Amino acid sequence: xxxxxxxxxxxxxxxxxxxxxxxxxxxxxxxxxxxxxxxxxxxxxxxxxxxxxxxxxxxxxxxxxxxxxxxxxxxxxxxxxxxxxxxxxxxxxxxxxxxxxxxxxxxxxxxxxxxxxxxxxxxxxxxxxxxxxxxxxxxxxxxxxxxxxxxxxxxxxxxxxxxxxxxxxxxxxxxxxxxxxxxxxxxxxxxxxxxxxxxxxxxxxxxxxxxxxxxxxxxxxxxxxxxxxxxxxxxxxxxxxxxxxxxxxxxxxxxxxxxxxxxxxxxxxxxxxxxxxxxxxxxxxxxxxxxxxxxxxxxxxxxxxxxxxxxxxxxxxxxxxxxxx
Amino acid sequence: xxxxxxxxxxxxxxxxxxxxxxxxxxxxxxxxxxxxxxxxxxxxxxxxxxxxxxxxxxxxxxxxxxxxxxxxxxxxxxxxxxxxxxxxxxxxxxxxxxxxxxxxxxxxxxxxxxxxxxxxxxxxxxxxxxxxxxxxxxxxxxxxxxxxxxxxxxxxxxxxxxxxxxxxxxxxxxxxxxxxxxxxxxxxxxxxxxxxxxx
Numbered sequence: 001x002x003x004x005x006x007x008x009x010x011x012x013x014x015x016x017x018x019x020x021x022x023x024x025x026x027x028x029x030x031x032x033x034x035x036x037x038x039x040x041x042x043x044x045x046x047x048x049x050x051x052x053x054x055x056x057x058x059x060x061x062x063x064x065x066x067x068x069x070x071x072x073x074x075x076x077x078x079x080x081x082x083x084x085x086x087x088x089x090x091x092x093x094x095x096x097x098x099x100x101x102x103x104x105x106x107x108x109x110x111x112x113x114x115x116x117x118x119x120x121x122x123x124x125x126x127x128x129x130x131x132x133x134x135x136x137x138x139x140x141x142x143x144x145x146x147x148x149x150x151x152x153x154x155x156x157x158x159x160x161x162x163x164x165x166x167x168x169x170x171x172x173x174x175x176x177x178x179x180x181x182x183x184x185x186x187x188x189x190x191x192x193x194x195x196x197x198x199x200x201x202x203x204x205x206x207x208x209x210x211x212x213x214x215x216x217x218x219x220x221x222x223x224x225x226x227x228x229x230x231x232x233x234x235x236x237x238x239x240x241x242x243x244x245x246x247x248x249x250x251x252x253x254x255x256x257x258x259x260x261x262x263x264x265x266x267x268x269x270x271x272x273x274x275x276x277x278x279x280x281x282x283x284x285x286x287x288x289x290x291x292x293x294x295x296x297x298x299x300x301x302x303x304x305x306x307x308x309x310x311x312x313x314x315x316x317x318x319x320x321x322x323x324x325x
Numbered sequence: 326x327x328x329x330x331x332x333x334x335x336x337x338x339x340x341x342x343x344x345x346x347x348x349x350x351x352x353x354x355x356x357x358x359x360x361x362x363x364x365x366x367x368x369x370x371x372x373x374x375x376x377x378x379x380x381x382x383x384x385x386x387x388x389x390x391x392x393x394x395x396x397x398x399x400x401x402x403x404x405x406x407x408x409x410x411x412x413x414x415x416x417x418x419x420x421x422x423x424x425x426x427x428x429x430x431x432x433x434x435x436x437x438x439x440x441x442x443x444x445x446x447x448x449x450x451x452x453x454x455x456x457x458x459x460x461x462x463x464x465x466x467x468x469x470x471x472x473x474x475x476x477x478x479x480x481x482x483x484x485x486x487x488x489x490x491x492x493x494x495x496x497x498x499x500x501x502x503x504x505x506x507x508x509x510x511x512x513x514x515x516x517x518x519x520x521x522x523x524x
Contacts, residue, residue, distance in 0.1 A: 072511075
């Protein structure tokens with residue numbers, strides 16, 4: 001008898017519990033129904049092409065621990081391809097050719113800027129560390145530029161000449177060079193900023209006058225300039241800023257997907273290549289002026305010493321300052 | 326000549342990942358490389374669909390277009406294969422690929438990612454068919470043995486279809502007509518510039 005009573009009591013407790021739980025169960029179920037009205041749950045509802053058009057790309061859940069693979073379909077790759085295979089080679093090719101033709105024309109028509117007079121007395125323009133910094137950056141830049149150009153133009157012009165296997169090997173070494181020489185380049189840019197930033201702040205009056213006179217190139221005069229003229233200052237700031245942009249985007253490309261997903265990587269590559277080719281164009285101009293384009297200029301970075309007369313003509317304010325010491 | 330394609334029927338795929346496992350086993354794929362993977366869209370929500378995805382062997386393939394060393398080649402069957410001897414591991418193919426198919430043995434280490442690895446449609450690579458070198462680089466060459474890709478062949482629900490594009494499209498169309506619905510041929514528009522329309 002007591003046994004039967006216990007059973008009934010247990011049943012009553014269970015029913016009571018079930019009733020108590022009812023609101024808790026209907027709560028979420030009700031919410032689900034409301035949500036289901038927004039999303040059509042039937043088998044016909046999901047269409048691959050509609051989803052792709054709505055979202056722009058498809059991504060979801062993936063069992064493998066690799067977030068970049070959770071992107072099922074990213075059509076932005078197509079835009080990147082168009083950039084990489086037509087805009088970039090055409091734009092970069094025209095830019096580099098235009099700079100080379102322009103400088104070649106200037107050299108043929110006008111010839112180098114003559115060193116006016118020679119005094120025979122030398123003055124130190126760049127000390128050993130400054131020259132080291134310059135050449136560290138310069139040598140790594142040239143190899144970075146050549147291996148970078150190879151990524152875009154190698155298969156178009158070099159591969160037909162030397163064949164796919166030799167070109168593959170060369171490009172492999174080019175890639176190693178590009179990846180590892182990036183570090184001395186970044187160090188060089190950093191050193192450059194440290195040693196030269198103090199001489200490169202714009203100077204009221206002097207720099208603007210220099211720029212307005214076009215550096216004196218067109219009328220063969222020498223507008224006043226300090227240690228660096230306005231043109232050199234522009235080169236300095238360009239190298240500093242573009243160097244930083246190239247370093248940051250370069251590090252992103254060296255450590256892919258560390259910070260960005262695949263679309264971020266595409267944009268990083270676009271920035272790296274566009275700024276890279278602008279950088280190359282500016283540096284071609286810089287190399288021309290420092291070697292063929294102006295007599296006496298190369299000594300400054302070669303031996304570090306320049307003729308006082310040359311210095312007086314090109315950097316009068318700097319010479320005065322040096323002699324005052 | 327057949328045009329070989331993949332087609333994943335997302336109304337059949339049950340996200341069992343057997344295709345992924347079969348692929349890894351068949352080709353002795355190194356740890357961390359997923360030639361094939363299953364992505365679940367709307368996970369846990371109404372309208373959830375799972376899609377098994379690997380290299381789709383695109384027509385006018387973006388990877389081949391952007392490769393700086395032109396290591397890709399298309400076979401007579403429309404497959405997109407690549408040479409690991411020429412590949413320099415730059416990663417451009419991954420940026421261009423709409424489907425995230427190219428894989429690299431190392432993720433970082435100063436950009437030294439190693440040679441790119443991807444689905445070969447079980448067709449090996451440019452080395453001699455069924456050679457040891459081919460197996461080590463690209464995995465087994467089932468096509469040379471007269472077989473189709475293992476992932477599709479052993480798919481338990483026959484969601485993943487591999488074979489001549491026209492034939493698998495026909496199979497898919499019949500399914501859609503019979504059951505009355507279908508979510509479409511995932512990735513076909515992007516990969517082949519066409520969709521399967523059921524009328």
